[in-house]
Structure formats: C-alpha cells, structure tokens
Amino acid sequence: MSQSLDSSAPTKDNPYQSKLLVNRLLNQGSDKETRHFELSLLQSGLTYEPGDSLGVIPENNPRVVDELLHAVGMSGAEEVQLADRSTPVRDALIHSFACTVLSKIQVKKFNDIAHADKLSGLLEPANRDAFADYLWGRELIDLFTEFPQQGIRPDDLLGLLRPMPPRLYSIASSIKAHEEEVHLTVAIVRYQSHGRDREGVCSSYLADRVGEYIPCYFHPNKNFKLPQDPDAPIIMVGPGTGIAPFRAFIEERRSTGAGGKNWLFFGDRSSATDYLYGEEWEQYRQDGLLTGLDLAWSRDQAEKEYVQHKMLAKGKELFTWLQDGAYFYVCGDASRMAKDVDLALRQIASAEGGMSDEEAGAWVKSLQKEKRYLKDVY
Numbered sequence: 001m002s003q004s005l006d007s008s009a010p011t012k013d014n015p016y017q018s019k020l021l022v023n024r025l026l027n028q029g030s031d032k033e034t035r036h037f038e039l040s041l042l043q044s045g046l047t048y049e050p051g052d053s054l055g056v057i058p059e060n061n062p063r064v065v066d067e068l069l070h071a072v073g074m075s076g077a078e079e080v081q082l083a084d085r086s087t088p089v090r091d092a093l094i095h096s097f098a099c100t101v102l103s104k105i106q107v108k109k110f111n112d113i114a115h116a117d118k119l120s121g122l123l124e125p126a127n128r129d130a131f132a133d134y135l136w137g138r139e140l141i142d143l144f145t146e147f148p149q150q151g152i153r154p155d156d157l158l159g160l161l162r163p164m165p166p167r168l169y170s171i172a173s174s175i176k177a178h179e180e181e182v183h184l185t186v187a188i189v190r191y192q193s194h195g196r197d198r199e200g201v202c203s204s205y206l207a208d209r210v211g212e213y214i215p216c217y218f219h220p221n222k223n224f225k226l227p228q229d230p231d232a233p234i235i236m237v238g239p240g241t242g243i244a245p246f247r248a249f250i251e252e253r254r255s256t257g258a259g260g261k262n263w264l265f266f267g268d269r270s271s272a273t274d275y276l277y278g279e280e281w282e283q284y285r286q287d288g289l290l291t292g293l294d295l296a297w298s299r300d301q302a303e304k305e306y307v308q309h310k311m312l313a314k315g316k317e318l319f320t321w322l323q324d325g326a327y328f329y330v331c332g333d334a335s336r337m338a339k340d341v342d343l344a345l346r347q348i349a350s351a352e353g354g355m356s357d358e359e360a361g362a363w364v365k366s367l368q369k370e371k372r373y374l375k376d377v378y
C-alpha cells in the first residue's frame, strides 16, 4: 500500500512540508492567471495515483489580516487562547482562521453583536435573494466597514470565524513520469468588488506568498481512476484547470506503455494565450499517444465555442468510442460546464443512437453505473 493511504500518511492536521520547486505562469499575455506548481516529495516515501488530489493548507495574506485588525481597532498583539496555547491575534488570524469568505451563519453571529436593522432585514427568510445579492463579492471586512465595531474583543472576533479550511487541487502529474514530485495546475482567483482588490486565499498563497515549503497532504479519489484495462480507450473533457488530472493520466499511460486510445477535449479563452501545456499536447499528438485532440477557444471569435460544442461536432465518432467500451472523464467547473457536457452526451446518444430523451438519459446513467462516466468537478 502507498504511504499516502496508510496511518502514518500526512493529514490536514499533520501535513507534509513539501518543498516548492517550480511556480510557473501557464498563460502568456492573458487576463487569466493559471499557474503550474511542482512540489518535492524527496525522500518522503510518499506516493499517489493519477486522479488523486492534493490538499493544501494556506495562510491568509497579512495585508488582508492587517486591514481587518485596523477595521476593528486592534493592534494584532492582543493575546488569544488557541487550544493549549496563547498567541497574538494577528498570528491566529493569519494561520488558523478563514477571514474572508462570508456565510449566512457568520452574518447572523456578526449581527448578534452589531444589531444592524439592515442586516436583520436581509436575514429574514423572505429576503433570501436580496441576502444572496448582498453577500456576493463581500467579505468580513465589508461588514466591519459598513457597520463599525471598534472595541470588539479579540475572542469575539475569532468567534465569528471558521477554522481555515484546506483547499484541494487535482494532481497534474504521474509520479512515474516525475519521480518524487507532485504537480498542480491552479487558477489564481483575483477580482475587484465593492471598491476593493480581492484574492482567493489559497490560490494567491500559492502564487504570491509561499515560502520554501508548502503544508499539504494527499486526498485519494478512488472514483476518478484510469481504467484497469490498459487497452481501454479513454475520452477526457477538461477545460481550464480541468486539464490537470488528464496530464497525469496521459503521463501515466505513456510511462506504463498502455495501449488504449486517448482523446482529449480542452478549452479555454484564447489559443494564443491560454493553451495550458500546449507543447506537451502537440507532442503527444505527433507521437500518436493522443488519438484525438479537440480544442475549444471561447474568446477567439464572436460566438462562444466550448468543449461540448466540439463534442457535438464529433458526436458520431464519440458515440462509437463509447459503444466500443471507452471511458468518459470530465474535470473542472461543476456549476455550468459539467452540466452542459452531460447534456451534450445525452444529445449525442439521441442523435447518433436514435434514442428518445428518456432512453438517452438511461444510457448515460448506465455509463455511470458501469463506472465508465467519471467526474472530478468543483
């Protein structure tokens, strides 16, 4: 058994400190920022399988914490009790608490202190939509700015916050191709809202603030694995960062000499700037390892072109592959992309298999039941 699965394996409470080897921008001249990270597992004995994820334990940006401390009138040196130790509140906020993302429970707890009529109204069950609109793009700092609470006690501030959650990233490498390393593909979250520059905690930590070592642990995923049969064909649909596990799959199949055919659908904004790992895919196509490579550039023309449009255009071939036993994998955005890809699959079954909507739905379900339709979506 791999050490990543045994009882001495790192966990979120007892992470492995992995040395950061590479932090490289994958987009060139794009308004997106997707980065490739290489982390060392040197002499750790740790291992993983393609399809697994890595959990990363981030730290908050000290600038964001200082803004929050300023808003509540604390210096940061105030001592707070964490489990069995006393620590300055600034350190506690940087390392141990989620200081940005807001939930309804947090707004309720905040309003138990602030007693703001506006928040009380928004928290009424009848005002669900207005509350969701209010929450969008807001963080805890926005509550303290709109409803100042100078003089709040440090313990009461921490009482509003959840412990810092780790973030998962689909592993983008095969350990057979990169001995004692693990690679990630991360979209860095940066945006503006309500007059402030914002950033995702973990993606910006990886991009901007990590020191020499990253605390992390493996998160095995037995439901997103290559077929046991090396000769089984696979179809991979992974736009954006959804590409990550498929880089691992292809590296694994090349390293093991698996004979099955491989077909990749990738999409992103522009071919000139966002072809993530483009040189690798072109090489695999030339070498014949990638039998199919279909690329959807959403912003290279007036009409949106997405991976599911490419699937529909190749519907006949795709249906034949699936009827011949291919495995179908989807990775990336859960909220829209994965649903649209699922719909495209059913449309293909109707068009190419002469199925009614119901029959197409049942056919897709049967693929899932046979574990030939697998998703890693977030």
Ligand SMILES: Cc1cc2nc3c(=O)[nH]c(=O)nc-3n(C[C@H](O)[C@H](O)[C@H](O)COP(=O)(O)OP(=O)(O)OC[C@H]3O[C@@H](n4cnc5c(N)ncnc54)[C@H](O)[C@@H]3O)c2cc1C
Pocket (backbone or CB within 6 Å): 053, 100, 101, 136, 137, 167, 168, 169, 170, 171, 185, 186, 187, 188, 189, 190, 191, 193, 199, 200, 201, 202, 203, 204, 241, 242, 244, 376, 377, 378
């Ligand atoms: C199994 C799994 C695998 C994953 N694999 C990958 C992967 O390979 N690569 C990858 O990049 N991510 C992956 N993710 C997502 C990843 O775990 C993080 O959720 C992501 O990096 C964002 O985390 P963060 O800490 O940077 O942002 P957070 O601090 O968590 O902030 C994100 C929040 O910011 C807000 N937000 C974001 N954009 C905007 C905007 N424009 N306007 C207003 N609000 C906004 C939203 O509320 C959003 O929920 C995966 C997730 C899972 C569960």
Ligand SMILES: NC(=O)c1ccc[n+]([C@@H]2O[C@H](COP(=O)([O-])OP(=O)(O)OC[C@H]3O[C@@H](n4cnc5c(N)ncnc54)[C@H](OP(=O)(O)O)[C@@H]3O)[C@@H](O)[C@H]2O)c1
Pocket (backbone or CB within 6 Å): 032, 034, 187, 188, 189, 190, 191, 239, 240, 241, 242, 267, 268, 269, 297, 298, 299, 304, 306, 307, 308, 332, 333, 336, 337, 338, 340
């Ligand atoms: N804050 C930001 O500026 C920013 C930017 C990018 C990503 N993100 C976040 O980063 C995370 C991951 O980003 P990512 O690189 O994996 O993906 P992504 O940037 O969200 O999308 C990758 C590609 O998928 C396309 N796409 C959008 N909707 C689709 C749909 N319904 N079906 C199929 N394809 C669709 C996108 O096109 P279009 O975008 O042209 O529609 C783009 O070409 C997400 O959480 C996302 O919210 C934030």
